[in-house]
Amino acid sequence: MRRISTGSPFEATMGYSRAVVKGPWCFVSGVTGYDYATMEIPSGAADQARNCFETITAALREAGFELSDVVRVQYTVTDAAHIDEITPVLGTFFGEIRPAATMVIAGLIKPEMKVEIEVTALRE
DSSP states (O other), X not given: OEEEOOOOHHHHHHTOOSEEEETTEEXXXXXXXXXXXXXXXXXXXHHHHHHHHHHHHHHHHHTTOOGGGEEEEEEEESOGGGHHHHHHHHHHXXXXXXXXXXXXXXXXXXXXXXXXXXXXXXXX
């Protein structure tokens, strides 16, 4: 088993890895819209979703996977009103890949967070 970290302070304080690789699988923890290098988060849901995908893509690549290996995604959005804003971003990244997906409307741990994306990838 291999653990991947982005250096996010959340990983250390909450005791989790950004991603875990086990055999042909890569499990990427829920990613919010922070730029983890600066710990800044944009105010718009679409920009947060883009940041999520940048972090996810980097974690997958470090683990030896590509975004095209994603077979499952869960989106958590804090307000249904954000869905129209993030939909084009989701399509940009997953339009051709089309993993199995679930979208949930729920609160997140910080009020500035609007989107969280979790993925599972399989390398064949």
